Amino acid sequence: MSTRARILEVAARLVAESPNGDVSTRAVCDAAQVGAPALYRYFGDKEGLLSAVVDHGFDRYLETKRQRAPQDDPIEDLRKGWDSHVEFALDNPNLYRLMYSPAMRTPPAAALESHEILTRDLRRAAADGKLRLAPEAAAQVVMSANVGVALMLVARPSTFTDRDTSRRVRDSVHATVFTPEVMADSAARAxxxxxxxxxxxxxxxxxxxxxxxxxxxxxxxxxxxxxxxxxxxxxxxx
Missing domain, CATH: 1.20.5 (Single alpha-helices involved in coiled-coils or other helix-helix interfaces)
Structure with missing residues (x-):
C-alpha cells in the first residue's frame, strides 16, 4: 500500500470512530506513522485530506450507481436513488456529516458526481414527459430535500426517530417536480x-x-x- 493510500485509510477509520467526525492531522500522522510533511505533500492541508476521505468513502456508494442499468421507468430509479442516499447516510453518519459540512469550502468531487447522476435521471424523466421543471432546477429541489432529511436523521436521531419520514418527504418533493399524472398513479396505489x-x-x-x-x-x-x-x-x- 502506498503512503498516500495508508494515510487515507487511517484518516477514514479515525473519522468513522470519532464522536463528531472530526480528526486532527497529528492524530492521522501518528496512526499512519508518517510525518506531517508527507501528509501535506499529498493532501495540501486538513481540508484537502478530509475532502479526499469523503471521496474515498463515497466512491464505493457511487460505484453502485455508476454500474446500475437504468430501468424503463426513471421515476422508480429516482425513488430508489433517494432511498439509497438516505440509507448510506445512516450507515456512515460521520462521513455524511463531513461531506456536507460548511467547513468544506470546496465541494468534494463525490458530491458533484452524485448531483450529476441525479440530474441525469431527471433528464430521462423529462424526455418521457414526466417532469414539470427543468431537470437542473428539479435536481436542486430534490437534492436539497434529500440531503436535508438525511442530515436530520443523522444529526438529530433523538428527535427524528421515524425513518419513514424520509419516504414522506420524498413523495412530497416528487409531487412538486413530477407531473400530476405521475403522482396520480402513485396516489391511486397508495x-x-x-x-x-x-x-x-x-x-x-x-x-x-x-x-x-x-x-x-x-x-x-x-x-x-x-x-x-x-x-x-x-x-x-x-
Missing part, C-alpha cells in the same frame, strides 16, 4: 394503504382531547401507543 393510518391518527387526537373516554389512564396510554403505531406504520403494509 389510497387503500392510507385509510387506516389516517383514521388512527384522527382517533388518537380525539382521544387526547376527550376527558370522558371511559378508559383508565393505563388504557388510554396503551390505546395511544397502539394508535400511534398504526398511524405511522400501517401505510407500509401494502
Amino acid at each position: 389510497a387503500t394503504r392510507t385509510q387506516l393510518p389516517t383514521a388512527a391518527a384522527q382517533l388518537n387526537v380525539l382521544l387526547g382531547r376527550s376527558a370522558e373516554s371511559g378508559l383508565s389512564t393505563a388504557e388510554v396510554a396503551l390505546m395511544t401507543e397502539w394508535l400511534r403505531r398504526l398511524s405511522t406504520t400501517a401505510e407500509n403494509d401494502g
